[in-house]
Amino acid sequence: MDDDVALTRAVRDLVVAGERYRLAAGRSRQLDPTRLSALGQLFHDGPCTPTGIARNLGVSTASATELLDKLERAGHVRRRAHPTDRRKLLVELTMSGHELVTGAYRDFAERLVPALPATGRPQLLGFLRAAGEALAPRP
Template sequence: MSADNEVARAVRDLVLAGDRYRGAVGRSAGLGASGVSTLALLFLEGPATPGAIARHLGITTASATQLLDRLEAAGHVRRRPDPADRRSCLVELEPGGRRYVAATYDDFAERIGRVVAGRSGAEIAAVAGFLHAASNILAGPGAGAG
């Protein structure tokens, strides 16, 4: 197997492992992948409009509304009027949703920390640089084409 193919396989395996991890932590809270992604977005970026959430997830605004209805009913998020646009609302995490995401990120960081332990600063910088570049190229223009 060529080095390029080996790296591509390793990245694919990492992406699939991430999907499985997200699925497992979502199931533990009764959430699907879109629900987990929405809570993570709100945790990392702060309040967002339903339209911004729909764009982030690549779904319709109607689907985002249904998702937000479920997340709100479960006590993970709440909607409040958008002070910048009275026709819209902002979605924000409720304390329970914030605790769920924080615990998930703590667990994730602990697991990755086990892999990082004992590595040199140069190794960590090289791997982080590669992963950032791979993330950018996979999410960039033309993603999903071909």
Template structure:
């Protein structure tokens, strides 16, 4: 029975993650795609990042990050600038239009989630915060390899 509860919880967390993705996709400006909006979110939350740091946050290659940054610059949401302490590096930063787009998204998202959060008791709020913090920490760990699974076949 615990196994079924674990699966139900896993599916509920998956549904939550999908709802967030669908929300972001629906809120995405028609000039950029979902990946670009996620990148804006990272820049909004973390401040300026090197292209390599942005690639790591998005779990994409540096070549893909370069193309993504080019697209963000093209629509006026981000720009590259010199790194403050390392002349060899560049930073990607939000423009005022990029900050406005991210602020609009996260203000609405924050208002919607705060409405539900406000209905909870302080004890329930602490439980939600602890749960989310722990789930994030667990999901940041490398997934164990299941020895019963077949390795992926080479498609060459």
């Protein structure tokens, strides 16, 4: 098999395995993948507007509002006034939401990190960042 094809296949297999992991991680926490992704976004990026969450998830603002309503009722997020624009709201994780995401990432790290050779981690990190940028949608 050609090296480029083998590399592409390995990356594809990793992406598929990651999606399957995300499904299972969400299911075990009674969350669908979109809700888990929204919580993950807030965990990594901090408080965000509902519009920013919708944009990141690739859903309509109406769908994001419905999703946030459900996450808020479950106690995983809260909405608060934007500090500089009174027309906007910010959504932030609650302790419950933070614990859910932390648990999912801890499980992920416990499974993934031992499989990575310590000596190659800087190169792997560089590749993953470059691949993420290459695959990101272009404006």
